[in-house]
Each structure stands twice: as structure tokens, then as C-alpha cells.
Amino acid sequence: MPQxxxxxxxxxxxxxxxxxxxxxxAVFPDTGLVVxxxxxxxxxxxxxxxxxxxxxxxxxxxxxxxxxxxxxxxxLSVEAAVSAANQVIWExxxxxxRYAGMGTTVVAGYVSAxxxxxxHVGDSRxxxxxxxxxxxxxxxHSLIQEVVDQGFFATMEEAHRNGINRNVLTRALGTGxxxxxxxxxxxxxxxxxxxxxxxxxxxxxxxxxxxRKLLDAEERLDRLPGDLxxxxxxxxGLDNITVALIRVSKGNAD
Numbered sequence: 282m283p284q285x286x287x288x289x290x291x292x293x294x295x296x297x298x299x300x301x302x303x304x305x306x307a308v309f310p311d312t313g314l315v316v317x318x319x320x321x322x323x324x325x326x327x328x329x330x331x332x333x334x335x336x337x338x339x340x341x342x343x344x345x346x347x348x349x350x351x352x353x354x355x356x357l358s359v360e361a362a363v364s365a366a367n368q369v370i371w372e373x374x375x376x377x378x379r380y381a382g383m384g385t386t387v388v389a390g391y392v393s394a395x396x397x398x399x400x401h402v403g404d405s406r407x408x409x410x411x412x413x414x415x416x417x418x419x420x421x422h423s424l425i426q427e428v429v430d431q432g433f434f435a436t437m438e439e440a441h442r443n444g445i446n447r448n449v450l451t452r453a454l455g456t457g458x459x460x461x462x463x464x465x466x467x468x469x470x471x472x473x474x475x476x477x478x479x480x481x482x483x484x485x486x487x488x489x490x491x492x493r494k495l496l497d498a499e500e501r502l503d504r505l506p507g508d509l510x511x512x513x514x515x516x517x518g519l520d521n522i523t524v525a526l527i528r529v530s531k532g533n534a535d
Contacts, residue, residue, distance in 0.1 A: 287313060287529055289310045289315070292507055297517070309339065312391075315390045315525045318388075319521070333369055333385075338389050397469060399464065400462050400465075404422060404426075404480050406478055408475070415488055428445055474528050476524060502528050
């Protein structure tokens with residue numbers, strides 16, 4: 282079985298319009314876990330929700346004594362960690378009046394020997410760049426995505442031009458006792474580049490713009506988060522911007 286070596290880089294920025302950052306990111310290079318969250322609720326402590334999310338996902342995932350044995354076990358573990366985070370946020374908002382109504386998006390991924398599994402809620406996204414092609418692996422839990430899926434409009438851009446708000450979520454972490462979590466998996470190939478991001482990037486930069494920036498990136502992966510953040514700011518920087526990247530290199534087979 283082929284073995285691969287993942288490299289990680291990440292960054293977050295308040296952007297040009299917001300006063301504080303309600304995004305949060307946690308990356309654990311030694312174990313292969315990545316979590317990105319975008320808090321919602323404004324005065325209802327969206328920043329608290331996003332930070333609770335990444336903390337709870339990490340704590341729940343790392344309660345196990347050993348890494349997941351296979352892809353199926355890893356997928357269940359990531360999903361369970363996101364579900365646990367939902368419970369933590371829901372309980373916190375229920376106990377504390379000033380946190381009432383808070384919530385967050387989340388996209389969490391775990392990379393192992395030759396595969397990646399992920400779970401997400403909301404409109405934070407996971408992309409894969411392979412062979413020059415950028416593919417969105419997640420599908421937004423948003424009103425605008427739903428009207429496109431139902432055939433009312435051909436694309437999200439067309440729906441937006443016709444007055445559909447991009448920012449209306451149909452699911453968010455912590456806004457109810459339970460939440461429907463979408464999961465997925467992908468098989469690694471050498472040269473793959475995975476991008477986890479909040480809508481502070483995708484709302485300011487087209488997929489094609491993201492693709493070109495990833496393709497034009499220099500060898501040093503650690504510069505790429507800053508380059509993507511700068512690109513979003515150049516596009517307006519109307520929201521907080523958070524990105525996390527995994528680059529897959531060929532490793533040594535055991």
C-alpha cells in the first residue's frame with residue numbers, strides 16, 4: 282500500500298471590514314487532524330462558538346488511545362467528534378444567556394497513510410487540487426446551494442444575481458441539540474493539495490482565482506495561507522478569512 286507524507290500550513294485573518302475574528306483553526310501535524318470553523322451569531326458570540334468547536338473536536342478525537350485503525354473507523358471518529366462539538370456549543374448557549382443563538386460552521390479532516398476523511402456542517406469548504414483541477418469535496422449547507430440543487434437556478438452565481446443571499450445557512454453547529462453531519466472520504470495521490478477554508482475566502486475569490494493561486498504557489502507551503510488571505514483582502518476582505526492546507530508528498534513504503 283502506498284504511503285504518503287502530508288505537509289501542513291494554516292492562517293487566519295480578521296479581513297478589512299470586521300472588528301474581530303470569529304473564525305478559528307486548529308491543525309495537529311503530528312496526528313493529521315485539521316479543523317476550521319466560522320462562528321455565527323455576532324453579538325451572540327460567534328467567536329466563542331468557533332473556538333468551542335475546534336477545541337471540542339480536538340479533545341473528543343484525541344480521547345482515543347491509538348489512532349484509527351482504518352478509514353471506516355477514522356470516518357466515524359471524525360463524525361463523532363463533530364457531533365460532540367455540537368453538544369458542547371448547544372449546552373453552553375443554553376446555560377449562558379449572552380451566548381444564546383450562537384453557532385458555527387465546521388469542516389474537519391483527518392489524513393492518514395493514503396486517505397483523507399472529513400466531516401462538515403455549514404458553508405466552510407474543503408477543496409482538492411489535483412493535476413491542475415480544483416474540485417470542491419464538500420457541498421454547502423446553505424439556502425443558495427439548495428435552490429441550485431432544486432433546479433431553480435443553474436449556478437450559485439445566477440442565484441445570487443437574482444437576489445438569493447449567499448450567507449443564509451440551512452445547518453450550523455450548536456444551534457440545536459442535534460445536527461445532521463455530512464461526511465466524505467478521498468484517496469490520496471502524490472502532489473495533491475487540500476484546502477480547508479471559510480467563506481471569507483470563497484466569498485471574495487472565485488474558484489478559478491483560488492485554483493490559479495494554488496497553481497502559482499511557490500515551493501514553500503508556509504507562504505500560501507498568507508497569499509490566499511491577501512487575495513481575499515484584495516477582493517474586498519468583507520469577512521474573516523481562514524485557510525488550512527495539506528500538501529501530499531510521496532513517502533517511503535513501510
